[in-house]
Amino acid sequence: MRIILIGPPGSGKGTQAKRIVDKLNIPHISSGDMLREAVSNETPLGKEVKSYMTKGALVPDNLVIKMMVERIGQPDARSGFLLDGFPRTLTQSEALDKALLTTNVRIDYVLLIKVPDEEIIERNTGRRIDLKTGQIYHLKFDPPPAEIASRVIQRDDDLEETVKYRLEKYHADTEPLIPYYEKQDLVRKVSGVGSLEEVKERLFKILVVS
Numbered sequence: 001m002r003i004i005l006i007g008p009p010g011s012g013k014g015t016q017a018k019r020i021v022d023k024l025n026i027p028h029i030s031s032g033d034m035l036r037e038a039v040s041n042e043t044p045l046g047k048e049v050k051s052y053m054t055k056g057a058l059v060p061d062n063l064v065i066k067m068m069v070e071r072i073g074q075p076d077a078r079s080g081f082l083l084d085g086f087p088r089t090l091t092q093s094e095a096l097d098k099a100l101l102t103t104n105v106r107i108d109y110v111l112l113i114k115v116p117d118e119e120i121i122e123r124n125t126g127r128r129i130d131l132k133t134g135q136i137y138h139l140k141f142d143p144p145p146a147e148i149a150s151r152v153i154q155r156d157d158d159l160e161e162t163v164k165y166r167l168e169k170y171h172a173d174t175e176p177l178i179p180y181y182e183k184q185d186l187v188r189k190v191s192g193v194g195s196l197e198e199v200k201e202r203l204f205k206i207l208v209v210s
């Protein structure tokens, strides 16, 4: 199955993506993870994109498209994949469609996780990461244990101003993808409000898995 997962930053997209790919045994292709890895490995791409990412701005389309089309072309993605964080602009969607056309495959579902803006802001700004284990906590919903509280950090792009900026970008750049994919009758919407388990159930129901 070929799936695109869309949702505002902090909608639980990454967590749900993991559950879906584990269930369907397809690769989880996250543009954000790939770009962060490029930055931390200081690759030429990483050096080029670092400043955009720190600001929470979108990386230029041509760079992301090249990276993702290459990734989708790898053997493990031949029989299916879940795209997380890509496409994020109409230009990226069109480039993806073009790339898929050359291999004669189609997207099966565009899953949209909907969460109100106020909740997105609260979720993102409270998020903390344990530098040692990579574990993600939330100051209010899932506070880190006392012994590690001193070593958790806030991701630069989780700062309040940055979150608001990313949300604006989501509304402006990514939401236009919804009518684009609605025209192809691919969009399935679920509410992202509720427990992770509840949201997972909503998504699994659409994909007809349990």
Ligand code: AMP
Pocket: 009, 031, 032, 033, 035, 052, 053, 054, 056, 057, 058, 059, 060, 061, 064, 084, 085, 086, 087, 088, 089, 092, 157, 166
């Ligand atoms: P994410 O983890 O998906 O929130 O992505 C983190 C950051 O990576 C974003 O704020 C952007 O700077 C960059 N990024 C990830 N995916 C894309 C994309 N499809 N297009 C442009 N920039 C992206």
